[in-house]
Amino acid sequence: MPEDILVAIAWPYANAEIHVGNITGSHLPGDIVARYHRLKGNRVLMVSGTDSHGTPVTLKADALGKPVEAVYKEYHAGFLELFRQLGITYDLFTTTHTENHFKVAQSVFLALKENGFLFTQKSMQWYSPAAKRFLPDRYVEGTCYICGADGARSDQCDACGNVLEPEKLINPRARTGDGALELRETEHYYLDLSKLEPEVKEFLRQRAGRMRETVLGESLGKIEAEGLKPRPITRDLDWGIPVPVEGWEGKCLYVWFEAVIGYLSAPIEWSRLNGQEKAWHAWWVNPAARQFYFIGKDNIFFHTSLWPAELMGAGEQFMKIFAGETGRLTVPYDVPANQFMNLEGQKISGSRNWAVWGRDALRRYDPDALRYYLTVNMPELRDTDWDWADFVARNNNELVATWGNLANRVLSFCYKHWEGQVPAVDPEALRPADRDLLAVIEAGFDSVGRELEAVHLRAALQEAMRLASEVNKYLDAAAPWFQIKTDKDEAARSIYTALRAIDSLKVMLAPFLPFTCQRLHEFFGYEQPLFGEQYTETVRDALGEHTVLRYRGVEAVQWRPSELPPGAKLNPPAPLYKKLDESLITEERARLGKEPQAN
């Protein structure tokens, strides 16, 4: 019975390029899980998009002297290119700046309002008469009224560590250079999270068994200690989603509230693009659907507490308002958040160019080499470190030596001695040692699968690599290069066994290494590809047009042991991976912290 799996990935913000930390933090783990479930024959929908709204994007546009829309689209286009090259197979990667997302987000807002979870409150905020805009607290700095230190942010002083009341800040000034500031009264909608606290706690307790320690501590632990407090969900901004209430012109939905709604609006857009209006119900109005959210640790609270609160608060009212239908929205199944990846011992920093940028790295390295290192080093339980020497070592000693060499040594030996065909061995005639190896390898569909189900991706890849090593040991014991001199039938049985083991391992490794496993798949002579293909499409709506990344899948259950037909014709094999030269370690280290090259 196929399952409905939603793979929801954090929406990258439209004011910076994507680096290896972002990739290993959310996009790559999501893609691995999505590919695994597709191979299992499950119905997978993997979505994300560019978070196009909010103050940081408008400030970036100011700094560049360009229209906001042009800035978000530039980053968006870069994201699409990266995901295609790296094989991050989004069924839909869209943006928050679409007519559809506006309508969905506004419907969630109205549902919460009708259900009594919103209230309005007036407050004083810093306003720039010159720039004619209110400034968010973190863009206002001045002298701390508690310790007297200069350079305090209006909401917090880093010198004394106190949380500040913004209107008490002394000598306030805009960090954006917007000139003198004055206090003005403004009014905003608040989400009354205190009313939803019991439901959120219950939601988290039900998931305590499978959620990671880090994720639970950051959500349930905090709520139990501090409770959930109301939080504003609107802002004085003109770039964003208008508040759908009369008299509230000039105000927008706060990005923290609105961007997460993309997990719901993207599946709806995907359904429309496919001409199947209600297809999204399979993942969103279906209690049996499993939703996985792939995010970094900085985003945990938003996804484990605020987003479920929005969904539970909107309740059945959302379906009524949005589509005139009945039904309850599905809530997240798991939020396997990752920690952070550092770079050569220091925090990744875009502004200092202390980063390995995704698109830049792909100019010099194969996608699977990057995917391999980012998976074995994924920060699942704690922060990890990208180290160029380690990257070279793991590529050469593990990916090339253990797995790539295994495939190459067997395929080329076979191709040379059996005229480009799988030896025509009767599978019934296999010896005990052959059967033992195949049993060990085929058990991997369970053991690797179990780790993938639990989103233990490092362990899953490690297990698959351990199995590859078992095939190397088998070959050493069987030694077909000796057998062939005395008894070619014996050698044929050994090579057939090894080929079948490799053919199975190819499937287990495919979620991690999709490009090279597909090549290997072709060496074996298969016609049907392992995965579908990515493509882009331009969508027009009332807001203009936007380009989306999509995925056209293939129908097949391929997560199962190889049934390699004896005598099948092979294609000429070649090495799957490149050995990397150690000289690149110094070259890459020299790049760090320098001015970025022109793209």
Added chain:
RNA sequence: GGCGAGGUAGCUCAACGGUGGAGCAGGGGACUCAUAAGCCCUUGGUUGUGGGUUCAAGUCCCACCCUCGCCA
């Protein structure tokens, strides 16, 4: 500052309160099909620091130090 997570071999990570392990790197060996890859054997550790509980502590408790995240 408050809250949360983490600190284990040179590196990356494991270890229901019960003899601290694995992979890679390092050292040695036999082989040669393969990208000098693979296979066998092997050297590495006062588990951040200081106390405590216990027959027994990496694991539980207290204090401190360091790293990272959040402050709704």
